[in-house]
Amino acid sequence: MRRYETIFIASPTLTDEQAEELVKHFEGIIAEQNGELLKTEKWGRKKLAYEVQKFSEGYYTLFDMNAGPTLIAELERRFRNHDSVIKYMSVRMDEQTKAAERQKVRYEREGRRKAQAGIKERSLEEVMG
Template identity: 85%
Template structure:
């Protein structure tokens, strides 16, 4: 199973209770499809950066989960078919963690190579001024 973050924005025409019910509905879909929900973060009603479907506000919700690609495909299909969801995005987080780890390893290799060659590594303060 891979780690994903999925954020969706629900219509501002919903009440707080309807928004909570919508979140519970999607949490149920994650559970029934075999995903492991790590965290649900309700950000509440926020202003959008730009208008989406003629709305300038929406209810933001973030899910962090361990899931397979089939579950993400099913969840996104349900987001598309639900009238109250105006926008959504799913991101695979373990790939971002791998990329950060590779960058850290590269920096460590460069530092080690410079130390062996006798090159002094400058601190960021020295470079800036």
């Protein structure tokens, strides 16, 4: 299973109870599809960066989960088919973690190479004079 973050924005015409019910509905889908929900963050009603479907606000919710690609496909299909969801996005997080780890290893290797060659790291003040 891979780690994903999914954020969706619900219509601002929903009441707080309806928005809560919608979150529970999608949490149920994640559980039904054998996903492991790590965290649910309800950010509440916020202003959108740009208008989406003629709305300038929406209810933001973030799911942090371990899931397979079939669960993400099913969840996004349900987002598309639900009238109250105006925008959604899923991001695979373990790829970003791997990329950060590779960058860290690269910097450490470069630092060891420079130390063996006797190259001294210069500070910004030394470079700028």
